Amino acid sequence: MNQVDLKIVKFGGSSLADANQFRKVKEIVTAEKARRFVVPSAPGKRSSNDIKVTDMLYTCQKLASEGADISEPFGQIRARYLEIANELSLSYDPSAALDEVYENLRNGATKDYAASRGEYLNGLLLSSYLGYQFVDAADVVRFDANGVLMMDETMTLMREKLGKLECAVIPGFYGADENGNVITFSRGGSDVTGSLVARAVSADIYENWTDVSGVLVADPRIVANAVPINTITYEELRELSYMGASVLHEDAIFPVRAADIPINIRNTNAPDAPGTMIVASDSAASDQFTGYTITGIAGRKGFCAINIQKAMMNAEIGFCRKVLSVLEELNISFEHMPSGIDTMSIILPEDAIHGREKTVLSKIRKAVSPDRLEIEHGISLLAVVGRGMRRTRGTAARIFAALAHARINVKMIDQGSSELNIIIGLLDGDFEEAVRRIYDVFVSSTITEQS
Numbered sequence: 001m002n003q004v005d006l007k008i009v010k011f012g013g014s015s016l017a018d019a020n021q022f023r024k025v026k027e028i029v030t031a032e033k034a035r036r037f038v039v040p041s042a043p044g045k046r047s048s049n050d051i052k053v054t055d056m057l058y059t060c061q062k063l064a065s066e067g068a069d070i071s072e073p074f075g076q077i078r079a080r081y082l083e084i085a086n087e088l089s090l091s092y093d094p095s096a097a098l099d100e101v102y103e104n105l106r107n108g109a110t111k112d113y114a115a116s117r118g119e120y121l122n123g124l125l126l127s128s129y130l131g132y133q134f135v136d137a138a139d140v141v142r143f144d145a146n147g148v149l150m151m152d153e154t155m156t157l158m159r160e161k162l163g164k165l166e167c168a169v170i171p172g173f174y175g176a177d178e179n180g181n182v183i184t185f186s187r188g189g190s191d192v193t194g195s196l197v198a199r200a201v202s203a204d205i206y207e208n209w210t211d212v213s214g215v216l217v218a219d220p221r222i223v224a225n226a227v228p229i230n231t232i233t234y235e236e237l238r239e240l241s242y243m244g245a246s247v248l249h250e251d252a253i254f255p256v257r258a259a260d261i262p263i264n265i266r267n268t269n270a271p272d273a274p275g276t277m278i279v280a281s282d283s284a285a286s287d288q289f290t291g292y293t294i295t296g297i298a299g300r301k302g303f304c305a306i307n308i309q310k311a312m313m314n315a316e317i318g319f320c321r322k323v324l325s326v327l328e329e330l331n332i333s334f335e336h337m338p339s340g341i342d343t344m345s346i347i348l349p350e351d352a353i354h355g356r357e358k359t360v361l362s363k364i365r366k367a368v369s370p371d372r373l374e375i376e377h378g379i380s381l382l383a384v385v386g387r388g389m390r391r392t393r394g395t396a397a398r399i400f401a402a403l404a405h406a407r408i409n410v411k412m413i414d415q416g417s418s419e420l421n422i423i424i425g426l427l428d429g430d431f432e433e434a435v436r437r438i439y440d441v442f443v444s445s446t447i448t449e450q451s
């Protein structure tokens, strides 16, 4: 790789959950001179049954808005920050900042203000610990009166401020409107802040540090020890995220993608692991061998199919349009529409028609007078994603042979024109096994062959 002069490093909540995690973060930041701008999240969970500070802040705001006393729940938030400051022997004492947040919450602060304080306070601690300048995100991330990010203004403000600094900590997740009212992104939004900073300062890499060693080929709750993906394109990531793989906040991709800045997902608890590089599809890095024909597998349960049958459907002009206009009229969006000569199915999320099934069916009946009409529940969609599929023959054959061997019935197949993914509809009960079988064929068997 070329010489890297400037990296943005964003740390997620679990990477900054306690003093020990702060120590790891400092080691990572100081290991490379290029790591000049740091974006922290609020302290996350220290163990699986712990509560994130952001959630505790939302609770305090809600209680305060109902007129309840928040001294006890706020006391727990205070304790978390004080413990970190004490254990790290910081010269900075966060007590005054904590008092101010407490008073503002008691006096009717907004939800966004409340939630943003998790990052704000963590940023103050981290800037003191690293000896980096603190830059309040409210001064450099600008939203309009409707809470929509103002990209150009944000870039200008960030460039003006950060251009003069050697190193800085900029808390994630929030900004402010022109009147100084604090506004947050949606949950997980510190990823977006990191991406904005990376773009503003034209970083060479945006490092996003979390608690897994990259984007995994499959959900580790389904495939134990699923391996990380070494290189993935933005397009592939979007396909996998859309199908349920939770990696980055969706809005974090656009700012860096437009500026051609790769994102490197890294693990704070395993800093030597290279993690996953997210790159543009036309970059040289995207040509690198991914290791397997496929890049990743993801999927979601909770879909249903509206199955429609009518003799001579193929000859009836406008049939599809009439069915789809029923959905449009009811403001229902669908995922897929596989069709035969006399049949068509519409696959859509269960919750899109929940409680409205009778209305949907009767309107379709009225619109196209089908011979048969039914709703089938309990369908999963599974996406096999990979830029390597375009140049490899037999990928579909391998996928479906694996499913056939496992006696899994395939209800739908959809391959997009980009040949970047194959979407498979299955019964919910077959979902996990299908993911494991496909993983085994493409990944486990390749690992065995290589070793």
Ligand code: ASP
Residues within 6 Å of the ligand: 012, 013, 041, 042, 052, 054, 055, 118, 172, 173, 186, 187, 188, 189, 190, 191
């Ligand atoms: N702390 C915020 C949340 O829990 C934002 C973030 O961590 O990115 O959603």
